[in-house]
Amino acid sequence: MSLLKPTVAVRYVTDISLELLRELGTDAILLDVDNTLAPPTSKIPYEGVQEWIDTVKASGIHIVICSNNYKKRIKPFADSVGLDCVAMSLKPFPFGFNRAKRKLKEKPSSVLVVGDQIYTDVLGANLAGMKSVLLLPRSEEHGWSIRLRRRMERNKRKKIKLRNGDDGNVGKAD
C-alpha cells in the first residue's frame, strides 16, 4: 500500500458520518485544524463543524486536535470548540501523534487521522499504522511551503476517488 494513499477521501470533515466511523472501526480521531476545521488563521470553524464535533463526541469517540501550527494559534481554537490539543506536532513524524494518543483517556484500538494534506496527515497516519481520511483543501492558502506541498499532491489527488464518487482532483472544495 502506498504511504501516500488515504483510507478514505471525502470533501468536508462534516461528510464523515458516524456510519463511516463505525465502518472504519474508529474509537479516536486525531484531527487537523487549518483547512480541516477552519480557514487557516481563522477562529471561526466552517459551517457545521461544531455540531459535527459534538455529535462525534456524544457517540463515544474521543477527539484530540493534532496540528503542525503554533500553540498560540491552536490552543485558543481547540478551547473554543471544546477539544484537547497538541500543537507543533511535526506531522508526518510520529511525535505529535504519540503525544496526542497519550491525551486519550482510554487506550484506543483504532485511531483515525483526519486532515487535508497528503504529505503531513496521510503520510503521518500511514507511517504510524493508523487509518486516515483525506479532505479537499477548502480555503485560500499562502506561503511557499504549503504551495509546494499542494503542487506535490496534485498528481496523487488525481488518483484518489472521493467516497461519493467525485474525482478527488479538485483544487478547492468551495
Ligand SMILES: [Mg+2]
Ligand atoms: Mg491542514
